[in-house]
Amino acid sequence: MFKKILAAAAVTVAVLLAAPTAANAVDYTQGSPCRFDAAVAKAGDTVHIVCTPGTWSPQEFIDWTGTGENGSSMKLVSFRTSASSVHFAKQSNADGSDLLTVTLPADATGVYAFTGVGRTSNHTCPASITVLPADSSAVTVSDPGSGLADTGSTMAVWAVWAVWIGGGLLAAGLVTVSVVFWARKVRAS
Template identity: 60%
Template sequence: MLKKILAAAAVTAALLLAAPAAANAVSYPSGAPCTFDVSVTQAGHTATLTCVPGTWAGGESITWVGSGSNGSAIVMASSVTFTKHSNADGSDVLKVTLPSDATGVYTITGTGATSGHVCSASLTVTPADATSSTINDPGSSGLADTGSVIAEWSIWVGGGLLVIGLVSVAVAAWMRKVRSS
């Protein structure tokens, strides 16, 4: 019985050690994402798009394109398509001013001339007359809802019961061995 328990423990340990290797087997795209400082804003406001260092090659020429329901009125310097150079560390900051009649989702996409890296970020725009409670939900923590509804205490209880069960099996095996000797 003890051999079976040890074999099960060895298989479990092997699976736990193999899981990170499987997660790293996925080839992730190079570069880091670009994100807006807000996910929802009002029409006519300015949002800041930030690309972290390493997103682009240092000093690389980046072509930015804006699209949305009124994409031609987005202000990024002077037009909807515009090119600028990244910083020496591969980062970039872009201020995007939305049209006063903007609504819906706007996407800003940058393409690096040297690296070929493409990075997109989206922004949801509410009408200029929307109230601030529409934009910032006071009941929200600002974090994504992952769907987990399990209470933390139940995880500890489950783990404790698992440990008690394993100890009980080990004691029963030991008692059986002592009786048979």
């Protein structure tokens, strides 16, 4: 019976130690090579679409299209249009990267989607951003350097620490029980 308990404890420890490795096996931050520098913005804000080097062919012209509520009042790099969506052509850098500056409408709300299409490579790259009304008091913006979306976790930090401390205490208790059983077995011999 004791061997079964030790085997179960060993498997549990192995799974707990392997979980972080498995989670890091896939690079979740890589997705579309073009992304907004913020996950959420306020109406009227200026945000940037950042395309990593190699996204486009060098010096390729990219046709950008932006859609969203009141999309005609969006500005792309000082360019304004009166259509229901905005269209803009821009040339990529020598390394295939691109940076597109977008000024959102003052009355923007909802999701705004942008799609870039390379004229020579035919590569399509979508990016989207959620826009909150300008009068909203709290805006959650992801770390622009991380490339990860801000998920807005509702779990308190103390709860995470409590789980880790509880797991550590459980592991320490299992080791203590194992040592006590082993010591009794040695004395009985």
